[in-house]
Amino acid sequence: MIEKRTDAFGEYLYVVSEDNVTLNDMLSGLDFLNNDKTLPRKLRIVEDARNSKVEFAMEALQILSKRMYEVAKKYTSIRHAVIHSEPKNVALAILMAKKKEDENYFLSVFATSKGAFNWLNAV
Numbered sequence: 718m719i720e721k722r723t724d725a726f727g728e729y730l731y732v733v734s735e736d737n738v739t740l741n742d743m744l745s746g747l748d749f750l751n752n753d754k755t756l757p758r759k760l761r762i763v764e765d766a767r768n769s770k771v772e773f774a775m776e777a778l779q780i781l782s783k784r785m786y787e788v789a790k791k792y793t794s795i796r797h798a799v800i801h802s803e804p805k806n807v808a809l810a811i812l813m814a815k816k817k818e819d820e821n822y823f824l825s826v827f828a829t830s831k832g833a834f835n836w837l838n839a840v
Contacts, residue, residue: 718733724838728757729837730761730762730763731763731765732764733765733766733768734764734769735768735769736768736770738766738771739772743777744780751788756792758791758792759792759793760792761796761798762797763798763830763833763834766801767801767802769806770803770806771809775809781813785822789822792821794821795821795823796823796825797822797823797824797825798827798837799824799825799833800829800830801828810824811826
């Protein structure tokens with residue numbers, strides 16, 4: 718589920734990832750960011766992935782990193798706060814944050830919504 722929401726800091730995307738998340742799911746999400754011209758160019762994303770299970774291998778991170786790089790060029794900045802509870806998901810998200818090739822896509826992992834929103838709005 719992807720919703721556009723508004724808070725005191727402006728519009729942001731609220732994403733809930735449930736069930737199994739495949740590489741194709743991740744690429745579809747990046748396609749959404751790439752194609753939606755109505756999103757703010759200083760994009761903020763909160764993704765609640767506590768009930769999801771990642772179903773792709775670490776090798777897929779390179780594919781995601783390249784696609785993220787292409788998408789991020791269309792934005793001034795992207796701040797993506799993802800909330801995970803599963804250790805494998807946390808590890809993959811941290812590796813993804815370290816592998817990214819672009820200068821304006823910021824990904825950080827959190828255990829709580831409060832932590833995610835605090836980081837997201839600390840600009």
